[in-house]
Amino acid sequence: MVKKIDVKVKVLKHAEGIDLPAYQTIHSSGMDIRAAVEKQVILKKGEVKAIETGLIFAIPEGFEIQIRPRSGLALKHGITCLNTPGTIDADYRGEVKVILANLGKEDFVIERGMRIAQAVLCPVFQANLIKVDDIDSTERGSGGFGSTGVK
Ligand SMILES: O=c1ccn([C@H]2C[C@H](O)[C@@H](COP(=O)(O)OP(=O)(O)OP(=O)(O)O)O2)c(=O)[nH]1
Numbered sequence: 001m002v003k004k005i006d007v008k009v010k011v012l013k014h015a016e017g018i019d020l021p022a023y024q025t026i027h028s029s030g031m032d033i034r035a036a037v038e039k040q041v042i043l044k045k046g047e048v049k050a051i052e053t054g055l056i057f058a059i060p061e062g063f064e065i066q067i068r069p070r071s072g073l074a075l076k077h078g079i080t081c082l083n084t085p086g087t088i089d090a091d092y093r094g095e096v097k098v099i100l101a102n103l104g105k106e107d108f109v110i111e112r113g114m115r116i117a118q119a120v121l122c123p124v125f126q127a128n129l130i131k132v133d134d135i136d137s138t139e140r141g142s143g144g145f146g147s148t149g150v151k
């Protein structure tokens, strides 16, 4: 059973008539979110644009929403969220925008109401930093960035 958490959403005027974000299957992680552009917007190849969603969320404390790309758009058209996963903070009360980048070979047309990304509700833990003089040693140590090899 998927646990449901109430999230309030306000729909701005320019998004009226566009479907609310929705889970496409019963166990989907993300709700697909739609572009609230006027008619259509062209995202030229190599271009980055913040696309309006017309949505303001009031996310409960202790949660965030991550804005993630859709794999179909990425694979077929090279369309991704530049800052993936985008972070929507629980205390943000502005319009959610999706920062789309066109890494494909062609210009891409974003139509009004198109499902451009997905929003995933996630729990948040904040770190309580404890400053120390000595840090414990581990097997990995300072190895990183490919230190374990490929195969
Ligand atoms: O893809 C995104 C990412 C962020 N935001 C909004 C919600 C988020 O709560 C706020 C700040 O995002 P972030 O912390 O990623 O940006 P920043 O550059 O650190 O801005 P700030 O100084 O306002 O935190 O911007 C979006 O609408 N879409």
Ligand SMILES: [Mg+2]
Pocket: none
């Ligand atoms: Mg920030």
